[in-house]
Amino acid sequence: MKKVKETKNKGLNTLEGVYVPTLLTILGVIMYLRLGWVVGNVGLWGALLIIVLAHVITVTTTLAMSSMLTNIKIGAGGAYAIISRSLGMEMGGAIGIPLYFSQAISVAFYIAGFSELWVTFFPSHSIILVGVIVWAVLTALSIISTRLAFRVQYFILAAVILSIISFLIGPSLNDGPMVLSGTMSEASFWATFAIFFPAVTGILTGATMSGDLANPGKSIIKGTFAAVVTGFVIYIFLAVWFARQAPQNLLLSDTMIIFKLARFDFLIIAGVMGAVLSSALSTLVSAPRTLAALAEDRVIPFGPFFSKKTKKGEPLHAILLSSLISLIVIVLGNLNSLAVLLTMFFLTTYLMINLVVLIEQGTGISSFRPTMAMSIFVPLVGTVGCFSVMLLINPLFTGVTIITIIVIYSLLKQKNLVSPFGDVRSSIFVTFTEWAAQRIMQTPYHPRLWKPAVAIPVESPEDFRRISRFVRNIIFPSGRLYYMTIFPETTMDETQKEAINDVLQPMIAERLFVQKVFVQSDHYGKMLIQALQCFENSFLPPNMVLLTISDDAEKRDRLKTLINDLRHTKISVMCLWLHPKFGLGSERKINIWLREKSRNNDLAVLSALKLVNNLHSEITLYRAVGHEHAKNKVEKELLGFIEEARLPGNTQIKVVTGNFYQLIQEESADLTILGMPGKYEDIIKLLDTSPGSLLFVASGGFENILA
Structure with a gap:
């Protein structure tokens, strides 16, 4: 004293x-x-x-x-x-x-x-x-x-x-x-x-x-x-x-x-x-x-x-x-x-x-x-x-x-000053976010508001590293990424946390929205479904899940179960298969196969547009018809769709007839986007015939390319 x-x-x-x-x-x-x-x-x-x-x-x-x-x-x-x-x-x-x-x-x-x-x-x-x-x-x-x-x-x-x-x-x-x-x-x-x-x-x-x-x-x-x-x-x-x-x-x-x-x-x-x-x-x-x-x-x-x-x-x-x-x-x-x-x-x-x-x-x-x-x-x-x-x-x-x-x-x-005092800057953003969340959650959703918000279940950071460039180009510049992983132990290993931070750092450096979701669980598939259900009524939830298709037979079986479980949720699903030899190739050519009046068409085209804007690649819209005399009508429809959907001026169209699996092989591209088949076996069949990478999409009803 x-x-x-x-x-x-x-x-x-x-x-x-x-x-x-x-x-x-x-x-x-x-x-x-x-x-x-x-x-x-x-x-x-x-x-x-x-x-x-x-x-x-x-x-x-x-x-x-x-x-x-x-x-x-x-x-x-x-x-x-x-x-x-x-x-x-x-x-x-x-x-x-x-x-x-x-x-x-x-x-x-x-x-x-x-x-x-x-x-x-x-x-x-x-x-x-x-x-x-x-x-x-x-x-x-x-x-x-x-x-x-x-x-x-x-x-x-x-x-x-x-x-x-x-x-x-x-x-x-x-x-x-x-x-x-x-x-x-x-x-x-x-x-x-x-x-x-x-x-x-x-x-x-x-x-x-x-x-x-x-x-x-x-x-x-x-x-x-x-x-x-x-x-x-x-x-x-x-x-x-x-x-x-x-x-x-x-x-x-x-x-x-x-x-x-x-x-x-x-x-x-x-x-x-x-x-x-x-x-x-x-x-x-x-x-x-x-x-x-x-x-x-x-x-x-x-x-x-x-x-x-x-x-x-x-x-x-x-x-x-x-x-x-x-x-x-x-x-x-x-x-x-x-x-x-x-x-x-x-x-x-x-x-x-x-x-x-x-x-x-x-x-x-x-x-x-x-x-x-x-x-x-x-x-x-x-x-x-x-x-x-x-x-x-x-x-x-x-x-x-x-x-x-x-x-x-x-x-x-830029100096990254470290302050020993807690400041209130974050409270400003929290308050604004709370205010915005209340308004948004009271406002009916409209497809015009859509932007990619991708949840990606990941078993290891290295699995994510393989697809990180693709993910970045899907969400850049204003989309959202939810990195989801499980750990069976009581607490996650610090080494694993550091590895996750390391693999996500390039996206964080670009000021992309990145949220890490860690769940303690022994069951990979159950964890994903439960986590997505928790997100469903939250502020800024993911609107689609990106899954990757492995060459491992056991993982493919787990993927089949997971896709079937996801069909009962209100979320869009994307399944990416990267060609083991070519990957995304030169990233210049993207083919989109559209089915007449398919609900998956909007998600397929919107995903392609994100890639086109970031990779400066070109789109070709494909439609398979049963008869030659239907080609002219379908071509006019596709041209009208290009104009109405405000697609890039260099977008090409191609209407073809024949066996779909044969056509996929002939019309090769760096990435082919198509609606997800109803049967998982059809997905595997397409993998075996495609000369390039594939992206399967199943819309949850959030997207509308004409909005």
Whole structure:
């Protein structure tokens, strides 16, 4: 207990670690130099509406973040940690990496803003030199001690408070009524909203320091809420004061009107410079924490290097890199074109925090039990609000942001990151699948929905390997494979499991639907029938069984029994016989023998089409007739069938007369597809006469080539 207490005492408390830096980020340049213009452009009522709408988004995001913090132990990394522990390290990295660069570059923007203000009052000073000096001082503070850096902000907070007091006791320049309504002559309502919104985007400042707080769960919630509420009250009060103290024309024409409205303008100067400096310092301290958290999870290269910390717990290498990035941006000069993109990445982070809570709460997983529960309406409003604001600010940059995140996610996905934390990605798919299953099982089946879903009973992985190419070409790209096998022992041997995984890996690599069905049984045929009966009323059941015909006499006897048993089930059956010498040959020619009005014709043609599309082979439709004078009529029927069934343009037809078993030998092909004979002995007879591989099909009534 004593050790825990000592550790906690080393961390930052709520006031210095969360409340003060978050509040100072909120009370920034926009409060001093843009709030008056907002009131002048849209009037007091419009300004109040903008402030309320902006805070709806920040409050919902804060509530969502608070809900997550009462459900998980956040650790270091702030927003990155929240997202990665819920949506996986890939999505956490896809958000965290742009967030880190946004933080690092934002330091330069804050310092540049400070430098521009400084040069306004001291024109002889070099703006680059001022920026570099400020950068050096802030970097030194962040390296020496986080606690020292945050305690400096007490003095800045005092300067901000004094500047607000100076504004409130200053002279009035308005002889007329309050500016209650605006003409929106300089910008539309939503454009004005977009200009104001960055003022309230500092709510993650405290959260990013999660790894340095004594009690992050409680401190982030209390400190962030207190800062947001304080900022909201101040903005409302100052908006009313601007509308009261200055006429509309001055509010619109002079963005620095606050200096004229203050009793002591030097206090405003100190306040605005302090606010900008505080934002730079907070961001310079928090950005390396995000980088260090990414490094600890090996999301970025050189993880051990950037995650290394000093004895005081400072991520020195991460601080140096973040400082270097900000210095480069300062030296390059004005990069205002990036400002909107940076805001987008911050907004995307807020959106993802809301989305995480929306998913966890919406999927109903039992692990989501926050002590701070709330209505699902809260994260929903936050998610929609953040995305709407992004579109309002800049649709183009919204698209760039989304594409950037997708690219980073794809690259991280290739790294096969192993997360020690369970995430909820699978619950999203489970929930969607459950919803879809309910809808599908209530919807009558129609042949238009058919796609190959093949159950294959397999005695050994090597048996499957022989037909794996054929199976792949039957189901690719969107069919389903059910690999079914039995094992007589109590548990399956691990070596056998590995062999099965190995033989299925090529199909899994192609993202095909592959489901393994293992059944403990001593009876092969009985197992198959029972398993198929279990599947019958399930979601996404197989619609056909693929059996293979062996040269072994004992296996042929078992196959005969199995085929007879399957005739009583509601499933289609396919029996494949691969020629022992030629296999599927060159895979170029497929013959389909069609019988007049046979229910097997649809399955035969649909199976051939799958093979044709994947093997680029050609189909020839065959029909055997009893008399020569029937040929013309049947040929016309087959040509009409080709057109109606939308078969490939190179499909051939051939109507022949004579002995069927003799014709099969003469009209050879790489694969011949035909309806399954009623007698098993007829199947064996055809094997003995065919010069190529055969596929027998027996439809269960699921298929319709004309659908």
